[in-house]
Amino acid sequence: MLSETCCREISGAHIYVDVPNFNALATEVEGEDYRRVVQAVHLYQREVSRIVEQSDLFDALRVHFQGPKLHALIYRPIDDSATIAGRALLLQIVIRDFVRRVFNPEFPSLPNIAVAGGADIGKAIGTQDGMKGDRELLFLGRPANYAAKIIGPAWEMRVTARLYDALPEALQELCQELKDEVYVLGALAGDEVEELAAEFDVAWDAEASRARIQEDKRTFPLKDIRYSEAEALIDLDSLGIKNNKRVSAASLFADVDKFTAYIDAAKTTGQKKTALRVLHAIRKEMAAVVKHDFDGLRIQYQGDRVQALFHLPKDDGGKIINKTVEVAAALQSSMELCIKRLLPEAGSLGLALGLDIDITLVSKLGIRGDRDRICIGTAVQKAAETQEACHSLEIGTTARANALLSDDSAGQFTLDKERGIYIATGLTVEKMERLAKAAAYRSGSPVFVSSALAGVAVRPNKVANEREVFPARSYCA
Amino acid sequence: MKYFRHAPTAPKQWYEGDRGVRLDADRALLARHYPSLKFVVDDSEKRVKIIGTLCLASDCGVSTPVAVEIRLPRDYPSSEPLAYDAERLFRPAPGKIIEDRHICSNGQFCLWLPPNSRWSTDDPQALLPFLDELSVFLDRQLIYDETGEWPGPHYDHGPHGYRQFIVEQLHGDVDLFLKLRPVIAGEVAVGRNEICLCGSGIKFKRCHAGAVAAIQRRVGLDKVKAACRN
Numbered sequence: 001m002l003s004e005t006c007c008r009e010i011s012g013a014h015i016y017v018d019v020p021n022f023n024a025l026a027t028e029v030e031g032e033d034y035r036r037v038v039q040a041v042h043l044y045q046r047e048v049s050r051i052v053e054q055s056d057l058f059d060a061l062r063v064h065f066q067g068p069k070l071h072a073l074i075y076r077p078i079d080d081s082a083t084i085a086g087r088a089l090l091l092q093i094v095i096r097d098f099v100r101r102v103f104n105p106e107f108p109s110l111p112n113i114a115v116a117g118g119a120d121i122g123k124a125i126g127t128q129d130g131m132k133g134d135r136e137l138l139f140l141g142r143p144a145n146y147a148a149k150i151i152g153p154a155w156e157m158r159v160t161a162r163l164y165d166a167l168p169e170a171l172q173e174l175c176q177e178l179k180d181e182v183y184v185l186g187a188l189a190g191d192e193v194e195e196l197a198a199e200f201d202v203a204w205d206a207e208a209s210r211a212r213i214q215e216d217k218r219t220f221p222l223k224d225i226r227y228s229e230a231e232a233l234i235d236l237d238s239l240g241i242k243n244n245k246r247v248s249a250a251s252l253f254a255d256v257d258k259f260t261a262y263i264d265a266a267k268t269t270g271q272k273k274t275a276l277r278v279l280h281a282i283r284k285e286m287a288a289v290v291k292h293d294f295d296g297l298r299i300q301y302q303g304d305r306v307q308a309l310f311h312l313p314k315d316d317g318g319k320i321i322n323k324t325v326e327v328a329a330a331l332q333s334s335m336e337l338c339i340k341r342l343l344p345e346a347g348s349l350g351l352a353l354g355l356d357i358d359i360t361l362v363s364k365l366g367i368r369g370d371r372d373r374i375c376i377g378t379a380v381q382k383a384a385e386t387q388e389a390c391h392s393l394e395i396g397t398t399a400r401a402n403a404l405l406s407d408d409s410a411g412q413f414t415l416d417k418e419r420g421i422y423i424a425t426g427l428t429v430e431k432m433e434r435l436a437k438a439a440a441y442r443s444g445s446p447v448f449v450s451s452a453l454a455g456v457a458v459r460p461n462k463v464a465n466e467r468e469v470f471p472a473r474s475y476c477a
Numbered sequence: 478m479k480y481f482r483h484a485p486t487a488p489k490q491w492y493e494g495d496r497g498v499r500l501d502a503d504r505a506l507l508a509r510h511y512p513s514l515k516f517v518v519d520d521s522e523k524r525v526k527i528i529g530t531l532c533l534a535s536d537c538g539v540s541t542p543v544a545v546e547i548r549l550p551r552d553y554p555s556s557e558p559l560a561y562d563a564e565r566l567f568r569p570a571p572g573k574i575i576e577d578r579h580i581c582s583n584g585q586f587c588l589w590l591p592p593n594s595r596w597s598t599d600d601p602q603a604l605l606p607f608l609d610e611l612s613v614f615l616d617r618q619l620i621y622d623e624t625g626e627w628p629g630p631h632y633d634h635g636p637h638g639y640r641q642f643i644v645e646q647l648h649g650d651v652d653l654f655l656k657l658r659p660v661i662a663g664e665v666a667v668g669r670n671e672i673c674l675c676g677s678g679i680k681f682k683r684c685h686a687g688a689v690a691a692i693q694r695r696v697g698l699d700k701v702k703a704a705c706r707n
Contacts, residue, residue: 330537337539429537431623438620441629447616449609453512455532455540458616469609471617474579475590475632 007127012075013088014147017095017117022068026361026376035225040107042241043216045365056203058091063137064372066302067380085121085166092117092157094204097193102209114154120147121163136301145260150182157185236373239364249311250324250357251380253387254331257352259304278346285334294327299373321357321404328353328395333428350392356382356401389419396421408435446470490523491553503604511608525549543615557596560586560611567618570625576634578621588614590632592695639704646692661689662705
């Protein structure tokens with residue numbers, strides 16, 4: 001059993017399969033069709049979970065869904081990297097086949113969805129966070145990180161050179177080298193997929209899958225699928241296939257930059273423990289800032305990053321995005337001014353953040369204790385991409401989010417033409433406070449001074465018994 | 478008739494002249510409002526200064542300590558104290574000079590243009606508003622660190638700043654300043670009953686004589702001359 005204090009180094013193949021166009025559907029579709037989208041999302045993920053977990057199929061570990069993106073781990077048979085690599089490639093093949101031959105025909109009124117995947121093999125440290133029904137599996141290390149990074153355009157299933165090298169020769173022939181260290185899977189006909197699966201003891205049967213999808217559609221008919229807006233903070237535990245939220249919300253991703261290299265550099269058990277202790281401290285602090293300081297929703301830990309959502313006040317994009325920038329600055333402050341002081345071993349790390357705002361589907365997948373909180377929408381995808389383009393100490397926004405920022409906040413962001421995003425570097429809460437005060441000074445308004453042994457506070461607004469000061473016009477001889 | 482020759486004695490310092498009443502009052506003020514600062518009396522040099530650290534607190538809980546030294550002049554409280562960046566915390570922004578942030582090269586904080594001094598010689602509690610102004614000045618320094626720009630209105634360095642001040646005294650009328658410049662700088666003597674140089678056709682004594690005299694008194698003739706030269 002994995003836990004925060006019981007972590008294991010697990011050798012296996014990490015597989016990610018994304019459905020990028022679910023994001024567009026979850027944002028752009030409205031009305032009755034939105035219920036179809038919600039039903040499709042849930043049924044896709046139910047069936048993909050079965051493909052991953054069922055003992056006659058892959059008997060693998062579904063780590064979680066990151067929105068529409070599956071993260072799975074194949075680690076059995078232990079110490080048989082050829083079979084593990086083969087089954088990892090095969091899982092991508094089967095999911096692609098399932099979407100083409102089963103899923104898209106079963107949802108004819110929706111645009112066809114397309115999948116894209118990536119897989120890598122190697123050792124990663126497994127840990128678990130959270131409590132009771134809120135537990136989340138986490139894998140840290142190169143294969144868990146790199147597999148997601150190599151995902152390419154729709155329908156491309158990619159594997160790293162490490163995984164390719166571990167493949168049996170028959171499967172290597174199905175792949176072509178795409179670029180340095182990355183191979184791409186070629187096309188396969190439906191019957192070829194089933195034959196190949198059988199060779200690896202995977203009982204993939206498209207018709208059986210179709211029957212399961214049809215049964216799911218009967219169990220969860222369109223009329224039972226509901227979605228609504230949210231006036232108050234969403235209770236994530238109340239969500240499920242029959243209760244979903246469609247909200248205008250800002251997505252925020254906060255990533256511990258260079259953490260993968262940091263943990264991979266840890267060679268001894270002691271160093272690894274230190275690295276994990278640092279990560280747990282950072283993650284808990286990030287979650288506390290989001291949940292307790294800013295009344296936000298902590299959606300998911302994804303390895304060394306945290307995903308959060310802000311949707312209040314309802315339909316007020318300006319306030320939502322400005323608050324999200326404040327949260328991002330607070331996370332930077334927390335990392336730079338608190339965590340690094342308390343945990344000097346975190347000194348080389350820093351946070352990279354990305355945010356965006358748009359219509360987002362918020363729900364929970366699965367049943368009872370085995371449930372993933374998910375957010376799907378273009379803003380989620382763009383926020384994640386923006387974060388991935390950022391480095392330590394940077395906060396990135398899309399043009400859409402930047403256009404909604406207040407003048408003071410927008411002034412902190414500059415367009416990086418190369419990356420196509422707006423970046424603020426070193427933006428902390430302290431800095432934001434100072435910028436707000438700069439505006440007060442510029443306006444010629446009085447400021448208010450209070451002083452005590454602990455220090456001096458100069459505020460733009462009167463709070464209690466401060467002394468009023470009209471700032472003098474400074475000069476230098 | 479006998480003459481007694483007294484041995485020459487050093488003049489009494491400001492804190493001795495009133496039997497230490499003002500010093501005690503200022504000490505009490507510091508203890509109450511700025512307890513992180515303390516008076517230091519250097520008896521050998523007969524100098525008094527205030528030293529300590531002002532911790533500028535933010536609402537998010539982060540404090541920035543700034544070590545300050547405030548030198549009280551020998552004729553205190555007739556003249557204002559001078560505050561210094563004791564540890565030279567503040568540095569010029571890239572491509573700029575330290576004076577851009579209203580700090581002299583010797584670390585002295587230029588809180589205000591001298592003719593606009595907020596120091597009140599009559600106020601026995603004058604030290605408190607002075608320290609409050611100093612706190613605000615330091616707070617603006619921290620903003621300067623973030624933005625590279627002085628927050629709020631300010632005067633230019635040196636004679637240019639005085640010139641701005643003089644123009645302000647003439648209601649911002651630059652043309653009027655240029656017409657009166659020779660008389661303000663003392664280069665031209667205009668009789669009180671002569672026609673004012675401003676071109677109004679009115680006698681000088683009924684026109685700008687008062688304004689010119691006020692400028693010369695507040696700024697000082699040396700500074701006026703320097704300001705008018707530029």
